[in-house]
Amino acid sequence: MRVLVFNAGSSSLKLGVFDGERQVFKASFDRFGPEGCDLKIGGETSRAPQPDLAGAIAAVPALLDRHGVEKIDAVGHRLAHGGTAFTGPVRIDDAVETRIEALTPLAPLHNPAMLQAVRLARQLWPDLPQVAVFDTSFHLTNPARATTYAVPKAWRDAGLRRFGFHGTSHRYVAQRAAEALGQDAKDLRIVSIHLGNGASACAVQYGRSIDSSMGMTPLEGLVMGTRSGDVDPGAFGFLQRELGLDIPQIEAALYADSGLKALTGSADMRDVEDRAAAGDLEAQLAINIYAYRARKYLGAYAAAMGGLDAVVFTGGIGENSASMRRRICDGLSFLGLMLDDDLNRAPDLTDRAAPQIQAQGSRVAVIVTETAEQLMIAREVRQLLARRAPVPRSIPVAVSGRHVHLSADAVDALFGPGYRLNPGAPLRQPGNWVAEERLSLEGPKGRLERVAILGPLRPRTQIEVSRTDSFALGLDAPVRDSGKLDGTPTVRLIGPAGQLDSNGLIVAARHIHTSPADAEAMGLTDGSLIRVRITGASGRDLVFDRVLIRVAPGTVTEMHIDTDEANAAGIRGAGEGELVGTAVAEL
Numbered sequence: 003m004r005v006l007v008f009n010a011g012s013s014s015l016k017l018g019v020f021d022g023e024r025q026v027f028k029a030s031f032d033r034f035g036p037e038g039c040d041l042k043i044g045g046e047t048s049r050a051p052q053p054d055l056a057g058a059i060a061a062v063p064a065l066l067d068r069h070g071v072e073k074i075d076a077v078g079h080r081l082a083h084g085g086t087a088f089t090g091p092v093r094i095d096d097a098v099e100t101r102i103e104a105l106t107p108l109a110p111l112h113n114p115a116m117l118q119a120v121r122l123a124r125q126l127w128p129d130l131p132q133v134a135v136f137d138t139s140f141h142l143t144n145p146a147r148a149t150t151y152a153v154p155k156a157w158r159d160a161g162l163r164r165f166g167f168h169g170t171s172h173r174y175v176a177q178r179a180a181e182a183l184g185q186d187a188k189d190l191r192i193v194s195i196h197l198g199n200g201a202s203a204c205a206v207q208y209g210r211s212i213d214s215s216m217g218m219t220p221l222e223g224l225v226m227g228t229r230s231g232d233v234d235p236g237a238f239g240f241l242q243r244e245l246g247l248d249i250p251q252i253e254a255a256l257y258a259d260s261g262l263k264a265l266t267g268s269a270d271m272r273d274v275e276d277r278a279a280a281g282d283l284e285a286q287l288a289i290n291i292y293a294y295r296a297r298k299y300l301g302a303y304a305a306a307m308g309g310l311d312a313v314v315f316t317g318g319i320g321e322n323s324a325s326m327r328r329r330i331c332d333g334l335s336f337l338g339l340m341l342d343d344d345l346n347r348a349p350d351l352t353d354r355a356a357p358q359i360q361a362q363g364s365r366v367a368v369i370v371t372e373t374a375e376q377l378m379i380a381r382e383v384r385q386l387l388a389r390r391a392p393v394p395r396s397i398p399v400a401v402s403g404r405h406v407h408l409s410a411d412a413v414d415a416l417f418g419p420g421y422r423l424n425p426g427a428p429l430r431q432p433g434n435w436v437a438e439e440r441l442s443l444e445g446p447k448g449r450l451e452r453v454a455i456l457g458p459l460r461p462r463t464q465i466e467v468s469r470t471d472s473f474a475l476g477l478d479a480p481v482r483d484s485g486k487l488d489g490t491p492t493v494r495l496i497g498p499a500g501q502l503d504s505n506g507l508i509v510a511a512r513h514i515h516t517s518p519a520d521a522e523a524m525g526l527t528d529g530s531l532i533r534v535r536i537t538g539a540s541g542r543d544l545v546f547d548r549v550l551i552r553v554a555p556g557t558v559t560e561m562h563i564d565t566d567e568a569n570a571a572g573i574r575g576a577g578e579g580e581l582v583g584t585a586v587a588e589l
């Protein structure tokens with residue numbers, strides 16, 4: 003299948019034609035100005051007359067004609083804002099186009115050009131499938147504590163929340179970094195730093211985005227080409243009182259006349275670096291501000307994830323500016339992150355290489371790689387068009403009350419050296435049981451008594467509670483997949499023979515255990531995320547999105563939810579779920 007991809011950014015238009023994974027045509031327009039722009043085709047750069055993005059998009063049909071690009075089977079489009087409505091790629095029809103248009107005020111620098119590309123392509127190829135891929139959807143896994151602004155409820159009810167952008171890029175480079183390290187992204191805590199004209203950092207914890215520096219709009223966070231990134235919201239009142247500016251004026255200036263452009267007169271990091279090297283003090287300050295902001299987010303995300311395994315740089319600046327990478331990473335040896343200057347100087351990024359540039363002995367890997375938004379969009383288009391609808395079937399639902407999995411050391415500490423737990427009632431998953439023994443949990447706020455212990459023993463102690471329980475304990479338990487325990491809070495376990503302070507306190511992410519045969523029959527694969535409708539006698543039916551599929555031989559198909567989720571769906575003990583759709587895949 004040949005897929006044409008439009009990636010309209012805020013300062014460039016990138017085009018790609020992909021035959022499967024192979025890119026057969028590549029072009030980009032950038033550095034727009036009144037006298038035209040740079041047009042890159044393959045590796046050749048020439049000047050073209052288009053002064054802006056709109057002109058470049060209008061010039062695409064002639065460009066494709068000139069280069070004999072034909073026999074396209076589908077078209078993919080990058081869209082910046084998908085709100086909460088678009089959780090993954092979607093076939094574009096009139097209704098989808100209207101919904102995308104409604105989101106334009108939230109991405110005024112991006113959605114208009116992107117929509118222009120959509121309209122042009124739908125006009126040119128009315129019979130081809132057209133697919134929108136959204137920057138925001140990768141970040142829909144962010145927990146509420148990351149997406150919620152502390153503002154009046156009426157504002158939040160109206161939709162004010164954080165989203166995050168550059169999701170296609172963060173997803174690709176995090177995955178690429180994991181591959182380069184020979185590890186599974188599900189075992190890594192990665193900070194992805196995309197520094198293009200727009201810039202954002204993203205915390206990718208065990209394969210999922212848990213936070214990113216852009217917010218409701220692509221204005222929050224890092225310093226960018228023409229955007230401010232973080233500013234005190236108190237600035238709005240100040241600017242109105244002191245300069246008589248109204249909100250549209252302030253907003254327009256924060257999007258288009260701030261960032262590097264405001265600090266130096268040029269939005270282009272190449273110019274800023276050249277001027278700084280020639281002794282320009284404003285350019286030097288701009289570089290310092292830019293790097294300092296990025297370094298702060300890097301440190302913040304290491305803290306948010308409870309540790310850091312890898313940092314990956316991408317985007318025009320992240321890929322090409324060794325000095326910016328150096329400045330961002332300086333002073334982070336306390337995190338175990340040290341750069342190697344020689345490796346950093348000129349990493350070879352050809353053929354999607356992802357070289358490591360950390361120093362010997364650095365605990366944190368540092369990777370540079372070219373982003374591949376167009377390739378990812380082409381993949382998403384192929385996958386969406388090939389996707390077999392999941393085969394609906396009913397799935398038994400089990401409600402997991404609070405429980406603990408203990409290590410052998412923990413059993414010794416709590417029940418006495420050499421103690422063996424007594425297996426009681428068997429669980430549905432073969433080989434698993436509830437022990438006859440119980441223990442207590444204690445946190446700074448309170449205590450939970452008679453907590454169940456599940457066997458067999460595990461290499462690491464893991465304590466699974468509901469969100470409500472975590473507040474009763476006074477601890478902030480993160481939502482995690484089983485076994486992903488680094489950086490989790492410590493809780494006191496109290497047994498008859500002793501007590502033990504152990505980390506490993508989590509709220510278990512909802513999931514479905516299934517066997518390879520059942521997964522095949524349902525059209526599902528390990529690691530995919532699906533949507534399940536829970537039906538019960540209570541009439542409080544609920545659709546759970548993003549339920550993780552865990553395929554393993556010898557398992558009985560069963561969905562596990564916690565007591566908070568069960569209460570919300572009005573089920574007790576056990577219930578039934580029905581597979582109703584597939585959500586976006588994770589990394």
Ligand SMILES: Nc1ncnc2c1ncn2[C@@H]1O[C@H](COP(=O)(O)OP(=O)(O)O)[C@@H](O)[C@H]1O
Pocket residue numbers: 011012013014197198199200227269270271272273275317318319322323
């Ligand atoms: N060699 C380089 N050194 C420093 N910055 C560079 C270099 N090459 C490109 N850049 C910067 O990359 C930014 C554009 O990034 P890019 O990812 O292409 O933009 P977009 O967000 O529009 O896709 C510009 O600020 C440009 O100056």
Ligand SMILES: CC(=O)OP(=O)(O)O
Pocket residue numbers: 010011012013082112137167168198199200201220
């Ligand atoms: C969302 C965003 O900022 O995109 P870009 O970097 O292409 O401007």
Ligand SMILES: [Mg+2]
Pocket residue numbers: 011012198199200317
């Ligand atoms: Mg970009």
